[in-house]
Amino acid sequence: MDAVKILEIKQSVFANNDAQADALRRELKRKGIYLLNLMSSPGSGKTTTLTRLIESLKDDLQIGVMEADIDSDVDAKTIAATGARAIQLHTGGMCHLDAAMTRQGLEGLETEGLELVILENVGNLVCPAEFDTGAVKNAMILSVPEGHDKPLKYPLMFQVCDTVIINKIDVMPYFDFDLEKCSEYIHMRNPNARIFPISARTGQGVEALSAWLKEEVNAWKGDNL
Protein backbone atom coordinates (compact mmCIF):
# COMPACT_ATOMS: atom_id res chain seq x y z
CA MET A 1 0.00 0.00 0.00
CA ASP A 2 1.30 3.47 -0.81
CA ALA A 3 2.46 5.76 1.92
CA VAL A 4 -0.22 8.19 3.07
CA LYS A 5 0.54 11.87 3.47
CA ILE A 6 0.69 12.85 7.12
CA LEU A 7 0.23 16.43 8.21
CA GLU A 8 1.15 17.70 11.68
CA ILE A 9 -1.63 20.15 12.52
CA LYS A 10 -0.73 23.25 14.52
CA GLN A 11 -2.98 24.81 17.11
CA SER A 12 -4.98 27.73 15.84
CA VAL A 13 -3.82 31.25 16.64
CA PHE A 14 -7.16 32.79 15.74
CA ALA A 15 -9.33 33.82 18.62
CA ASN A 16 -12.56 34.02 16.67
CA ASN A 17 -13.21 30.50 15.47
CA ASP A 18 -16.79 31.19 14.38
CA ALA A 19 -15.65 33.91 11.95
CA GLN A 20 -12.94 31.60 10.59
CA ALA A 21 -15.49 28.82 10.14
CA ASP A 22 -17.93 31.07 8.28
CA ALA A 23 -15.14 32.30 5.99
CA LEU A 24 -14.09 28.73 5.22
CA ARG A 25 -17.69 27.71 4.50
CA ARG A 26 -18.10 30.61 2.06
CA GLU A 27 -14.88 29.64 0.31
CA LEU A 28 -16.02 26.01 0.02
CA LYS A 29 -19.33 27.26 -1.39
CA ARG A 30 -17.51 29.25 -4.08
CA LYS A 31 -15.45 26.19 -4.98
CA GLY A 32 -18.46 23.84 -4.92
CA ILE A 33 -16.92 21.57 -2.30
CA TYR A 34 -19.18 19.97 0.31
CA LEU A 35 -17.41 19.41 3.63
CA LEU A 36 -18.97 16.96 6.10
CA ASN A 37 -17.69 16.92 9.69
CA LEU A 38 -18.07 13.38 11.02
CA MET A 39 -17.79 12.88 14.77
CA SER A 40 -18.21 9.96 17.19
CA SER A 41 -16.82 8.08 20.18
CA PRO A 42 -13.71 5.97 19.72
CA GLY A 43 -14.64 2.64 18.17
CA SER A 44 -18.06 3.54 16.80
CA GLY A 45 -17.03 2.48 13.30
CA LYS A 46 -16.26 5.81 11.58
CA THR A 47 -13.64 4.37 9.24
CA THR A 48 -15.69 1.31 8.25
CA THR A 49 -18.72 3.54 7.61
CA LEU A 50 -16.59 5.84 5.47
CA THR A 51 -15.24 2.91 3.48
CA ARG A 52 -18.82 1.79 2.74
CA LEU A 53 -19.90 5.33 1.81
CA ILE A 54 -16.95 5.79 -0.55
CA GLU A 55 -17.63 2.44 -2.23
CA SER A 56 -21.21 3.53 -2.79
CA LEU A 57 -20.45 7.09 -4.01
CA LYS A 58 -17.11 6.92 -5.80
CA ASP A 59 -18.56 6.46 -9.28
CA ASP A 60 -20.66 9.62 -8.88
CA LEU A 61 -18.52 11.94 -6.78
CA GLN A 62 -14.88 12.90 -6.41
CA ILE A 63 -14.21 12.25 -2.72
CA GLY A 64 -11.49 13.31 -0.33
CA VAL A 65 -11.08 12.26 3.31
CA MET A 66 -9.16 13.91 6.14
CA GLU A 67 -8.48 11.51 9.00
CA ALA A 68 -7.82 13.33 12.25
CA ASP A 69 -6.06 11.13 14.72
CA ILE A 70 -3.87 11.78 17.71
CA ASP A 71 -1.36 9.30 16.45
CA SER A 72 -1.05 6.46 13.91
CA ASP A 73 -2.06 6.43 10.22
CA VAL A 74 -3.95 3.14 10.05
CA ASP A 75 -7.27 4.82 9.22
CA ALA A 76 -5.90 6.95 6.37
CA LYS A 77 -4.26 3.88 4.87
CA THR A 78 -7.59 2.03 4.97
CA ILE A 79 -9.34 4.94 3.27
CA ALA A 80 -6.60 5.40 0.65
CA ALA A 81 -7.07 1.75 -0.31
CA THR A 82 -10.61 2.62 -1.48
CA GLY A 83 -9.16 4.99 -4.07
CA ALA A 84 -10.36 8.19 -2.39
CA ARG A 85 -7.86 10.98 -1.86
CA ALA A 86 -6.84 10.71 1.80
CA ILE A 87 -4.70 12.61 4.25
CA GLN A 88 -3.87 11.90 7.87
CA LEU A 89 -4.00 14.88 10.22
CA HIS A 90 -1.98 14.45 13.38
CA THR A 91 -3.37 16.64 16.12
CA GLY A 92 -0.50 16.07 18.54
CA GLY A 93 -2.72 15.06 21.43
CA MET A 94 -5.32 17.72 20.77
CA CYS A 95 -8.91 16.70 21.39
CA HIS A 96 -10.69 18.53 18.58
CA LEU A 97 -10.26 20.39 15.29
CA ASP A 98 -11.22 24.01 14.78
CA ALA A 99 -11.75 25.91 11.53
CA ALA A 100 -8.13 26.99 11.09
CA MET A 101 -6.90 23.43 11.63
CA THR A 102 -9.50 22.18 9.14
CA ARG A 103 -8.24 24.75 6.63
CA GLN A 104 -4.67 23.45 7.09
CA GLY A 105 -5.98 19.97 6.42
CA LEU A 106 -7.82 21.02 3.25
CA GLU A 107 -4.67 22.72 1.94
CA GLY A 108 -2.68 19.57 2.65
CA LEU A 109 -5.29 17.38 0.99
CA GLU A 110 -5.36 19.57 -2.15
CA THR A 111 -9.06 19.90 -2.92
CA GLU A 112 -8.71 20.65 -6.66
CA GLY A 113 -11.41 18.62 -8.44
CA LEU A 114 -13.03 17.29 -5.26
CA GLU A 115 -16.80 17.54 -4.72
CA LEU A 116 -17.13 15.94 -1.29
CA VAL A 117 -14.62 16.08 1.55
CA ILE A 118 -15.28 14.18 4.76
CA LEU A 119 -13.45 15.19 7.90
CA GLU A 120 -13.16 12.28 10.31
CA ASN A 121 -12.83 14.25 13.52
CA VAL A 122 -11.04 13.06 16.70
CA GLY A 123 -12.92 10.21 18.46
CA ASN A 124 -14.53 12.20 21.26
CA LEU A 125 -18.14 13.16 22.09
CA VAL A 126 -17.22 16.23 24.08
CA CYS A 127 -14.68 18.66 22.65
CA PRO A 128 -15.28 18.42 18.89
CA ALA A 129 -18.89 19.50 19.47
CA GLU A 130 -17.69 22.87 20.74
CA PHE A 131 -15.83 23.97 17.60
CA ASP A 132 -17.33 24.90 14.25
CA THR A 133 -14.93 23.42 11.68
CA GLY A 134 -16.40 25.29 8.72
CA ALA A 135 -18.20 22.17 7.52
CA VAL A 136 -21.50 22.42 5.65
CA LYS A 137 -23.08 19.84 7.97
CA ASN A 138 -22.16 18.00 11.18
CA ALA A 139 -22.89 14.29 11.40
CA MET A 140 -22.15 11.82 14.15
CA ILE A 141 -22.11 8.08 14.56
CA LEU A 142 -23.58 6.45 17.63
CA SER A 143 -23.02 2.71 17.74
CA VAL A 144 -25.50 0.29 19.29
CA PRO A 145 -23.10 -1.04 21.99
CA GLU A 146 -22.68 2.50 23.37
CA GLY A 147 -26.30 2.55 24.50
CA HIS A 148 -29.41 4.53 23.60
CA ASP A 149 -28.96 6.98 26.48
CA LYS A 150 -26.03 8.87 24.96
CA PRO A 151 -28.08 11.89 23.79
CA LEU A 152 -28.96 12.45 27.46
CA LYS A 153 -25.31 12.44 28.49
CA TYR A 154 -23.64 14.32 25.64
CA PRO A 155 -26.26 16.98 24.87
CA LEU A 156 -24.13 19.42 22.88
CA MET A 157 -22.88 16.78 20.44
CA PHE A 158 -26.43 15.74 19.55
CA GLN A 159 -27.57 19.36 19.44
CA VAL A 160 -24.99 20.38 16.80
CA CYS A 161 -25.48 17.31 14.58
CA ASP A 162 -27.94 17.44 11.70
CA THR A 163 -27.50 13.75 11.02
CA VAL A 164 -27.11 10.84 13.41
CA ILE A 165 -25.93 7.52 12.02
CA ILE A 166 -26.79 4.62 14.31
CA ASN A 167 -24.17 2.01 13.48
CA LYS A 168 -23.74 -1.70 14.31
CA ILE A 169 -27.47 -2.47 14.13
CA ASP A 170 -26.47 -6.04 13.19
CA VAL A 171 -25.57 -6.67 16.85
CA MET A 172 -28.82 -5.14 18.19
CA PRO A 173 -30.06 -8.55 19.46
CA TYR A 174 -27.09 -8.78 21.86
CA PHE A 175 -27.54 -5.36 23.48
CA ASP A 176 -30.29 -3.57 25.40
CA PHE A 177 -30.65 -0.87 22.79
CA ASP A 178 -34.03 0.79 22.27
CA LEU A 179 -34.01 2.45 18.84
CA GLU A 180 -37.32 4.20 19.44
CA LYS A 181 -36.16 5.68 22.76
CA CYS A 182 -32.86 6.66 21.16
CA SER A 183 -34.63 8.53 18.36
CA GLU A 184 -36.80 10.28 20.94
CA TYR A 185 -33.72 11.40 22.92
CA ILE A 186 -31.95 12.55 19.73
CA HIS A 187 -34.97 14.67 18.76
CA MET A 188 -35.06 16.18 22.26
CA ARG A 189 -31.61 17.62 21.45
CA ASN A 190 -32.27 18.45 17.81
CA PRO A 191 -35.85 18.14 16.53
CA ASN A 192 -34.64 18.26 12.89
CA ALA A 193 -31.97 15.58 13.16
CA ARG A 194 -32.06 12.91 10.45
CA ILE A 195 -31.44 9.40 11.76
CA PHE A 196 -29.92 6.60 9.66
CA PRO A 197 -29.72 3.14 11.27
CA ILE A 198 -26.98 1.18 9.48
CA SER A 199 -24.58 -1.71 9.78
CA ALA A 200 -21.27 -0.66 8.23
CA ARG A 201 -20.17 -4.29 8.55
CA THR A 202 -23.03 -5.87 6.58
CA GLY A 203 -23.89 -2.80 4.49
CA GLN A 204 -27.49 -2.66 5.73
CA GLY A 205 -28.94 0.86 5.53
CA VAL A 206 -25.86 2.35 3.83
CA GLU A 207 -27.75 3.00 0.60
CA ALA A 208 -30.21 5.42 2.22
CA LEU A 209 -27.31 7.23 3.89
CA SER A 210 -25.31 7.59 0.69
CA ALA A 211 -28.39 8.71 -1.25
CA TRP A 212 -28.93 11.46 1.29
CA LEU A 213 -25.28 12.53 1.12
CA LYS A 214 -25.30 12.59 -2.67
CA GLU A 215 -28.40 14.81 -2.62
CA GLU A 216 -26.72 17.10 -0.11
CA VAL A 217 -23.61 17.48 -2.26
CA ASN A 218 -25.60 18.12 -5.42
CA ALA A 219 -27.84 20.69 -3.70
CA TRP A 220 -24.76 22.52 -2.35
CA LYS A 221 -23.16 22.60 -5.80
CA GLY A 222 -26.45 23.35 -7.53
CA ASP A 223 -27.12 26.42 -5.42
CA ASN A 224 -23.85 27.63 -6.80
CA LEU A 225 -25.02 28.13 -10.36
Next chain:
Amino acid sequence: MDAVKILEIKQSVFANNDAQADALRRELKRKGIYLLNLMSSPGSGKTTTLTRLIESLKDDLQIGVMEADIDSDVDAKTIAATGARAIQLHTGGMCHLDAAMTRQGLEGLETEGLELVILENVGNLVCPAEFDTGAVKNAMILSVPEGHDKPLKYPLMFQVCDTVIINKIDVMPYFDFDLEKCSEYIHMRNPNARIFPISARTGQGVEALSAWLKEEVNAWKGDNL
Protein backbone atom coordinates in the same frame (compact mmCIF):
# COMPACT_ATOMS: atom_id res chain seq x y z
CA MET B 1 -35.34 6.49 44.73
CA ASP B 2 -33.86 9.28 46.86
CA ALA B 3 -32.60 12.42 45.20
CA VAL B 4 -28.89 12.35 44.51
CA LYS B 5 -26.70 15.26 45.49
CA ILE B 6 -25.55 17.19 42.44
CA LEU B 7 -22.50 19.42 42.57
CA GLU B 8 -21.68 22.02 39.91
CA ILE B 9 -17.91 21.79 39.51
CA LYS B 10 -15.98 24.99 38.88
CA GLN B 11 -12.97 25.19 36.63
CA SER B 12 -9.70 25.12 38.49
CA VAL B 13 -7.87 28.38 39.14
CA PHE B 14 -4.62 26.61 40.01
CA ALA B 15 -1.98 26.65 37.32
CA ASN B 16 0.06 23.79 38.73
CA ASN B 17 -2.21 20.77 38.56
CA ASP B 18 0.57 18.25 39.27
CA ALA B 19 1.40 19.91 42.61
CA GLN B 20 -2.30 20.00 43.51
CA ALA B 21 -2.65 16.34 42.60
CA ASP B 22 0.35 15.32 44.75
CA ALA B 23 -1.00 17.32 47.70
CA LEU B 24 -4.41 15.64 47.36
CA ARG B 25 -2.81 12.19 47.16
CA ARG B 26 -0.80 12.84 50.36
CA GLU B 27 -3.96 13.98 52.12
CA LEU B 28 -5.84 10.85 51.00
CA LYS B 29 -2.91 8.76 52.25
CA ARG B 30 -3.11 10.37 55.70
CA LYS B 31 -6.84 9.69 55.82
CA GLY B 32 -6.48 6.12 54.53
CA ILE B 33 -8.76 6.73 51.54
CA TYR B 34 -7.98 5.00 48.24
CA LEU B 35 -9.06 7.04 45.22
CA LEU B 36 -9.40 5.25 41.87
CA ASN B 37 -9.76 7.34 38.71
CA LEU B 38 -11.85 5.35 36.22
CA MET B 39 -11.81 6.51 32.61
CA SER B 40 -13.25 5.24 29.31
CA SER B 41 -15.10 6.09 26.10
CA PRO B 42 -18.80 6.87 26.28
CA GLY B 43 -20.82 3.66 26.50
CA SER B 44 -18.04 1.29 27.56
CA GLY B 45 -20.01 0.21 30.62
CA LYS B 46 -18.43 2.23 33.46
CA THR B 47 -21.58 2.44 35.53
CA THR B 48 -22.54 -1.22 35.11
CA THR B 49 -18.97 -2.25 36.00
CA LEU B 50 -19.09 -0.04 39.08
CA THR B 51 -22.41 -1.52 40.15
CA ARG B 52 -20.89 -5.03 39.94
CA LEU B 53 -17.76 -3.94 41.83
CA ILE B 54 -19.79 -2.35 44.60
CA GLU B 55 -21.99 -5.45 44.94
CA SER B 56 -18.86 -7.54 45.31
CA LEU B 57 -17.00 -5.24 47.74
CA LYS B 58 -19.66 -3.54 49.84
CA ASP B 59 -19.53 -6.03 52.71
CA ASP B 60 -15.76 -5.47 53.09
CA LEU B 61 -15.25 -1.81 52.24
CA GLN B 62 -16.96 1.52 52.76
CA ILE B 63 -17.33 2.84 49.21
CA GLY B 64 -18.07 6.24 47.71
CA VAL B 65 -18.56 7.11 44.06
CA MET B 66 -18.23 10.44 42.26
CA GLU B 67 -19.99 10.43 38.89
CA ALA B 68 -18.65 13.08 36.59
CA ASP B 69 -21.05 13.85 33.82
CA ILE B 70 -21.62 16.80 31.59
CA ASP B 71 -25.29 16.66 32.31
CA SER B 72 -27.92 14.30 33.79
CA ASP B 73 -27.83 12.34 37.03
CA VAL B 74 -28.93 8.91 35.81
CA ASP B 75 -25.59 7.26 36.66
CA ALA B 76 -25.42 8.59 40.22
CA LYS B 77 -28.98 7.40 40.84
CA THR B 78 -28.04 3.92 39.62
CA ILE B 79 -25.01 3.87 41.91
CA ALA B 80 -26.93 5.24 44.91
CA ALA B 81 -29.37 2.34 44.51
CA THR B 82 -26.52 -0.06 45.37
CA GLY B 83 -26.18 1.56 48.80
CA ALA B 84 -22.82 3.22 48.11
CA ARG B 85 -22.44 6.90 48.93
CA ALA B 86 -22.78 8.70 45.57
CA ILE B 87 -22.50 12.21 44.24
CA GLN B 88 -23.01 13.58 40.76
CA LEU B 89 -20.44 16.10 39.56
CA HIS B 90 -21.65 18.36 36.78
CA THR B 91 -18.71 19.60 34.75
CA GLY B 92 -20.72 22.13 32.74
CA GLY B 93 -19.49 20.87 29.38
CA MET B 94 -15.89 20.43 30.50
CA CYS B 95 -14.13 17.43 29.03
CA HIS B 96 -12.02 16.32 32.01
CA LEU B 97 -11.47 16.65 35.75
CA ASP B 98 -8.29 18.01 37.30
CA ALA B 99 -7.07 17.71 40.90
CA ALA B 100 -8.79 20.84 42.20
CA MET B 101 -12.09 19.73 40.67
CA THR B 102 -11.63 16.26 42.18
CA ARG B 103 -11.03 17.90 45.56
CA GLN B 104 -14.31 19.81 45.23
CA GLY B 105 -16.01 16.51 44.49
CA LEU B 106 -14.50 14.78 47.53
CA GLU B 107 -15.62 17.63 49.78
CA GLY B 108 -19.13 17.38 48.34
CA LEU B 109 -19.18 13.61 48.79
CA GLU B 110 -18.04 13.84 52.43
CA THR B 111 -15.38 11.14 52.71
CA GLU B 112 -15.64 10.58 56.50
CA GLY B 113 -15.54 6.81 57.06
CA LEU B 114 -14.92 5.90 53.41
CA GLU B 115 -12.09 3.55 52.44
CA LEU B 116 -12.50 3.48 48.67
CA VAL B 117 -13.66 6.31 46.44
CA ILE B 118 -14.10 5.75 42.73
CA LEU B 119 -14.16 8.72 40.41
CA GLU B 120 -16.08 7.96 37.23
CA ASN B 121 -14.40 10.48 34.96
CA VAL B 122 -15.98 12.10 31.86
CA GLY B 123 -16.48 9.58 29.01
CA ASN B 124 -13.55 10.60 26.81
CA LEU B 125 -10.29 8.87 25.83
CA VAL B 126 -8.39 12.07 25.14
CA CYS B 127 -8.58 14.91 27.66
CA PRO B 128 -8.93 13.08 31.00
CA ALA B 129 -5.61 11.32 30.29
CA GLU B 130 -3.81 14.68 30.42
CA PHE B 131 -4.77 15.63 33.98
CA ASP B 132 -3.59 14.00 37.20
CA THR B 133 -6.67 13.95 39.44
CA GLY B 134 -4.76 13.05 42.60
CA ALA B 135 -5.97 9.44 42.40
CA VAL B 136 -3.82 6.60 43.73
CA LYS B 137 -4.26 4.69 40.47
CA ASN B 138 -5.72 5.28 37.03
CA ALA B 139 -7.84 2.57 35.47
CA MET B 140 -9.72 2.52 32.19
CA ILE B 141 -12.37 0.40 30.55
CA LEU B 142 -12.07 -0.62 26.93
CA SER B 143 -15.13 -2.47 25.66
CA VAL B 144 -14.95 -5.19 23.03
CA PRO B 145 -17.14 -3.38 20.43
CA GLU B 146 -14.66 -0.46 20.41
CA GLY B 147 -11.99 -2.66 18.83
CA HIS B 148 -8.58 -3.97 19.88
CA ASP B 149 -6.70 -1.19 18.08
CA LYS B 150 -7.59 1.57 20.55
CA PRO B 151 -4.18 1.53 22.36
CA LEU B 152 -2.63 2.48 19.00
CA LYS B 153 -4.98 5.43 18.57
CA TYR B 154 -5.19 6.83 22.10
CA PRO B 155 -1.61 6.30 23.32
CA LEU B 156 -1.59 8.65 26.32
CA MET B 157 -4.72 7.14 27.87
CA PHE B 158 -3.19 3.65 27.84
CA GLN B 159 0.17 5.00 29.00
CA VAL B 160 -1.23 6.59 32.18
CA CYS B 161 -3.44 3.63 33.14
CA ASP B 162 -2.12 0.96 35.50
CA THR B 163 -5.16 -1.20 34.96
CA VAL B 164 -7.16 -1.87 31.81
CA ILE B 165 -10.56 -3.54 32.17
CA ILE B 166 -11.72 -5.15 28.94
CA ASN B 167 -15.49 -5.15 29.23
CA LYS B 168 -18.32 -6.83 27.27
CA ILE B 169 -16.36 -10.04 26.63
CA ASP B 170 -19.75 -11.82 26.46
CA VAL B 171 -20.25 -10.32 22.97
CA MET B 172 -16.75 -11.27 21.77
CA PRO B 173 -18.19 -13.81 19.26
CA TYR B 174 -19.99 -11.03 17.39
CA PHE B 175 -16.98 -8.71 16.95
CA ASP B 176 -13.55 -8.96 15.35
CA PHE B 177 -11.76 -8.42 18.65
CA ASP B 178 -8.34 -10.02 19.17
CA LEU B 179 -7.66 -10.15 22.92
CA GLU B 180 -4.05 -11.24 22.46
CA LYS B 181 -3.30 -8.40 20.05
CA CYS B 182 -5.09 -5.97 22.34
CA SER B 183 -2.94 -7.04 25.31
CA GLU B 184 0.18 -6.66 23.18
CA TYR B 185 -0.83 -3.11 22.16
CA ILE B 186 -1.69 -2.20 25.78
CA HIS B 187 1.74 -3.40 26.95
CA MET B 188 3.41 -1.37 24.18
CA ARG B 189 1.99 1.72 25.93
CA ASN B 190 2.46 0.53 29.51
CA PRO B 191 4.48 -2.66 30.07
CA ASN B 192 3.20 -2.93 33.66
CA ALA B 193 -0.50 -2.57 32.91
CA ARG B 194 -2.76 -5.17 34.51
CA ILE B 195 -5.50 -6.43 32.22
CA PHE B 196 -8.86 -7.75 33.47
CA PRO B 197 -11.24 -9.17 30.85
CA ILE B 198 -14.77 -9.01 32.25
CA SER B 199 -18.42 -8.93 31.36
CA ALA B 200 -20.16 -6.46 33.63
CA ARG B 201 -23.47 -7.75 32.31
CA THR B 202 -22.95 -11.44 33.17
CA GLY B 203 -20.47 -10.88 36.02
CA GLN B 204 -17.73 -12.96 34.37
CA GLY B 205 -14.26 -11.91 35.51
CA VAL B 206 -15.53 -9.37 38.04
CA GLU B 207 -14.29 -11.43 40.99
CA ALA B 208 -10.62 -11.15 39.93
CA LEU B 209 -11.03 -7.42 39.44
CA SER B 210 -12.63 -6.85 42.81
CA ALA B 211 -10.02 -9.04 44.53
CA TRP B 212 -7.29 -6.88 43.02
CA LEU B 213 -9.02 -3.66 44.08
CA LYS B 214 -9.54 -4.92 47.63
CA GLU B 215 -5.85 -5.75 47.88
CA GLU B 216 -4.96 -2.31 46.55
CA VAL B 217 -7.13 -0.57 49.13
CA ASN B 218 -5.80 -2.66 52.00
CA ALA B 219 -2.17 -2.12 50.94
CA TRP B 220 -2.75 1.65 50.75
CA LYS B 221 -4.30 1.69 54.22
CA GLY B 222 -1.78 -0.81 55.60
CA ASP B 223 1.20 1.29 54.60
CA ASN B 224 -0.42 3.91 56.76
CA LEU B 225 0.18 2.18 60.07
